[in-house]
Amino acid sequence: MANPQAVSQAGRAAGQPQPAHHVHAVLCRKCKSQQVVANKRGYSFANMFKTLAIMILLGILPIVLTGFAFVSSTSDRLYALLQVFSSLGMLSLFLSLPLGIIVGFAGRNDIVNGCMNCGFKWRPAKKK
Template sequence: MGTVTKQHSQINRVTNSSNTVICRKCKSNQVVAIKRGYSFKTMFLVLLSMIAVFFILVLVSILTSPFTGIWTLTALILFLSLPISIFCGFIGRNSLVNGCMNCGNKWIAGKK
């Protein structure tokens, strides 16, 4: 029985020392590289932040004396918020992400 465990530990050392990718969460070797696509999360975060800036500028312009520069700035932010957020969704779409087929854990390739 002792030789079986020695052989098993030697096999584990050999497979771990090679250039195989292992999941950090479940230690499985069933890892695939996935090309990232469009990021809806980034798009919505940028859109919501630009709309929040729009509402803050509207509140500032209402509470202070009327200044036409703030109204043009708020109109510009409202007009450009959707196109800018759509383009921000494309950021990082060609990068590779490692994904474990066993547990579903995902991480960016090359980062520790």
């Protein structure tokens, strides 16, 4: 007589369904679709323009304050202090474009998941 264990294994292999295994599929967080692709993040124009705007605003503000102090004829000490800030503002304006370009490259090799069903994008969780 045949081994009952061999018969049960042969019976499963012959067309009976296998026991369900837990599959770790990536699902979209928004629509729960399995149509998810992983891509490199690439260059971030949003980060570049944010940095550029902040640097330009920080550069213009001290220059405007220095002009206001010159017109209102404030004390010489305050005017000298504002000239130092104006110099820093000019430096900020001068470095805004190169620094903005460099900041755009930050995180360009990160992986971003994207749902092909709804278009939602997210960063996958880091493995511990």
